[in-house]
Amino acid sequence: MTEVDAFLDDLDRLAATSATDAPAAFYRQLLPAAAMALGSDAAEWFPLASGGDLPTRWPAQPGKATPLIDSERVERVRFDGIPRIVVGENGAPAVVAPVEGASDVVGVLAIRLGDGAATPERSVELAAAVAEIASRYELRREADRVAAAQSRLARVENLLVRLHSRRGRSAIAREAADQGRLLAGCDRLTVLAPSGGGWRIVAVSGVQQVSRRSDAARRIEKLTQAGLAAGEPLVVPVPTGAEPPPQLAEQVDRYCDAAGVRALRVLPCEPPAEADEAPSRPRLALMAEWFDEAIDPEADALLAALARHLGVASQRDGAGGGWRLGRTATALVLAGLLAAGAIIAMATPATLWLPVDGRFEPIDHARVFAPLDGVVEEVLVKQADHVTVGQPLVRLASPDLLLKQEEVAEAIAATEAEIASLETEKLRASLPGRNEDAADATTLASRVAALREGLGHQQRQRELLEAEAAKLVVASPLEGDVVSWRPDDYLADRPVRRGQRLLEIAAEGRWRIELEAPDHRTGPLLRAHEMGEPLLVEYVVRADPASTHTGRVASVAPSTHADAEGSPVVRVVVDPDDAPRANPRSGLGVSAKIDCGEHSLAYVWLHEAIEAIRRRWF
Template sequence: MSSESPISVRTAEDARRQLDSLLDELADLAEGASSPEEFWPELLSRLIFAASAQGAAIWQLGASRRLQPLYEQGFDKVYSAPQRDVAIDIDACSLEAALRKPKASAIVSGGESGGQTRLMLAVPLETVARTSALLVLYQPADLPAVTQNGQLRLLDAFGEIAVHFQERRLLADFAGAEQNWKNQLYFARDVHRELDVQRTCYRIANDGRLALDADRVSVAEWDGPAAYIQAISGIDVINRRAAVVRKLERLATAVAKQKQPIIFRGDRENLPPQIEDALVDYLEESPARLLIAVPLVREEEHEEEEEATAEGTLVGVMIVEQLEATEVERLLSRTRSLAETASIALDNAQRYEKLPLRGVMQFVGMVLAQFGWRKLSRTMRYVLPVLLVLLATWLIPARFEIDVRGQLQPEVERQLFAPLDGYVDEILVKHGQMVDAGEVVAKLRSPDLELKQTETAGLLAAAQSELDAVRVERTQNTRRDDDRRDNRSADRDQLSADEIRLTRRIANLQEQLLLLDKQQQSLTLTAPVAGQILSWDIDETLQARPVSRGDSLLKVAEVDGPWVLKLEAADRRTKHILDAQAATKQELPITFHLVSEPGVKHQAKLTEVSQVIDVGSETDEPAALLTASFDKTEIDFLRPGVSVSGRVDCGTRSLAYVWTHELWEAVRRRLFW
């Protein structure tokens, strides 16, 4: 039927019969097994035809609790292209009032930016006592009131059919969900029947195929670097030499290494290259058009302090195949749900098979049963093993280790300090640059020192001039007549005294100039040792920076020389280290690893323990500083200041003491502070 053709009837009776026929056909369509993608467009087109309307739409509440058009027809006639999005937002706000009304109602909207107004006839679609959608019919705003009333009744009739369709879809979804839960319960019950890995894999494959209604399900067990097929639904014995099995194992290994589920629907564009190659190779042996591969991962129940991971433990891979790519999302959802149960069952079976002395423990259980272990009271059956375990912990020796934290540092480090007040005039090195001993690294200027040099030089020149004048005058007095010598004796004595005074003053000023020159030379900073510049952002932090005497400016370290560990041990643990050192009279071994490389252990020797307790830089608690030596050739990532975590070996103690010494020390501090 065309949505643009008006209803053409000769009599009211013919129109009523035609409308009844249209509603009956639509009701039959709602009773059938049609999908929403088929039903809603058909309903909208028939509604537009029956009402000779401009358009119609299904509006539904979205995740943000705002109405949004889910299905629509005729929007190109209702909304003009330039203002389409704005008009739809305005209508969404206008239609919210219709959600709270029990029957169809009329709403006039539009007129924004000088546009035409439109009449919206909306009926709420209530399902399970909840209104979440509207059926909206669009008509011109000048539609007569009598015609509006008739079309509201027509809209109510179409709304009843739409509600009936929604209820049937909801019941079908509930029935499918109920059957899915039953299948999952049966699957969970069967896969946990036994603790044998191979039998568990067979149950996962065969029961999983029935639960998922799939064509084939395969299960691969993860064993180190590769996955091995243990079961394929419908096959009793696996022939590992078969090409399909070998290619399937290759695909399972690639998926396991990625630890991410993959979905193949005929398009391989979004697949990683290593998975794509294995998938293409396997599809040469399989006619599947839909393939879902899900890693079986057992989530960890607790997280370690330093090596926590959210990925869990990989135990296998489940591969589901379908000859037709239908209902992909539903199959994927059910596959993921079954994979969680399958991963737990397979992990339990693997753990059971890996138990050491499993047969011996079963034999011991049988022997204890023969000697009446089960006849003991329940209290004794719990108390006796606990007592035996406690006794064993006091007899079993264990390594007693103290945790320490610190950094890697070159053994020789030198700081360059500002010798005088002034400012940094020139920086000649950069961070990480290698320098030689005596190489100039920076130049400072001191205006006060330059002023003192100028003043002293001026005073020296003045004193020298005055001394020259005294010597000239004294020479002239010596050449005068002897008759007048007695009269000038007092002047000569004064000139001699002035000469001596000025000579001494000149000597003092010369010494001052020498000292000032040495201070001027000290403003040129040189590297005290050959090594590497460790200071960061030198240009930004030092260039033209005012400095005071004693300020630290640069750090130079001999990175090519020996390195040491600068560690910190908590003050409350220091006594254990000192006691162990006094008992062995040797350097205590230390096992440490870089924080950036957990699990890679290195060895060191404790060389020195500080005699002073200071505040630790790692924990802001009282701590003792330790120094340890190590072989730097064993560490690839050798950088000054790299954080390390280690343990000092303090000998052996009983297992109970190693486990509980912190608790006992806390109790003693609380009771005997």
């Protein structure tokens, strides 16, 4: 490989690796290399269709340097596309070569030939090779520009699709703020909506919750209002030849200094209007801000398109449309509605119902208790058996009582035997010729009298024990049905103590409902009961909640007691209007509500809170 081939390979690698967004840096490296290869002391790049790039010259000359070739020769080379040697600056020869892009010549390379240059043919050949390498770089640039344009177009399409698929002003504004900032390349994008006589922030890019009372938010809203009031989009820095109103310019300067903003745009979001339609107030507005001055050249066009589509989306959804109240007016309207509702609630009568729970109980019923300590020897009845007054229910056994009876019987037998023995001795003592050492009749008589008195006590004790033994057979105190659950299973062979409940007997036909009202909720009930009229009760049986039954309050307990859970309750007895329809049985649970009279609707809704506040404060 020759030195020229190695040189061209180095340039080829340079064209393949240089950044396509910095063409000036590429040509600053290409020009000196190409000039030295051709034995030149100066080279220049004339861009023609590369998007406004400035000419690049080596070595760089300060100020306005004279080009190596005039513009007429540059256009001629561009037109015919043939590298050649021309007369250049100050009559010095220069080789020029066109650099082609994808469809046209994009620029011209000019290299001044010095005294050490190669032959003209060789110089033209080398210049053409360098121009071909530059063409490959320009093709890369154009391919990257197309890819970037396609990527941006895809982002624009994605944003518009997502924007028009949203519903609701907040969702539309949030999508526009977050995605629009990325699309336009600004540092912050704010979406505002009209509110009352001004503008109010709806969404800010990158911010989930906007503090609208902050100084920054207030400044943005005021600047947007002032900028849109001028009738034209607000652009900072101001374009050349444009003069904003002095008052607006002063406000913009204060805002930019306080927020550190270097550039901003304020645009109304107006949908396209027909030719005969009068312009309407924009439904939304955009404020784009840059904290440095690196603004994308296409940012203005993208923001304008976003504003139009945002106006269309808001018009379609109704976001921001129509007359809107300010925050103060809205608060006053809500306060008025609440006050009107409160007045209506206080003036409207309603029935206050007190919900309580309870159970059915027979009016005539008795609980059978163990008369003394013992063991259940036999259960003589079963659940639901009908019993009569005095019918045996349970037979108990008491080993202690049996032992006492045996001891008393033995004591009585011993006493009676001793009395008989003394009576015999007393007879003998009364016969003539008795032994003088034996007890006399008087002494024996006193001893017999004492034993007879003791015998009387023992007999009375036996009678008491027999009475106690009779109690071991527990009888029914009334006629009715056995309502205890499976008494034979629960009582058989079970030790019991005196006073322990064994069975429950319920008489048929007459029932009542016993309710337990929580003590802290009985105020309205007690006040209604004091009026003297029977209070209506509606209840459902928990076993059959589809049917509603009625009753009347018969009595309210004058005292409070603790329920099974230890909570204070007040017992309320209810006479059911049609108990047989409810199919009652002892202990059947019911859910009831008691009519506590008419009160205002507000009190019916809030009486518990009112009572709680009264208990707390008073």
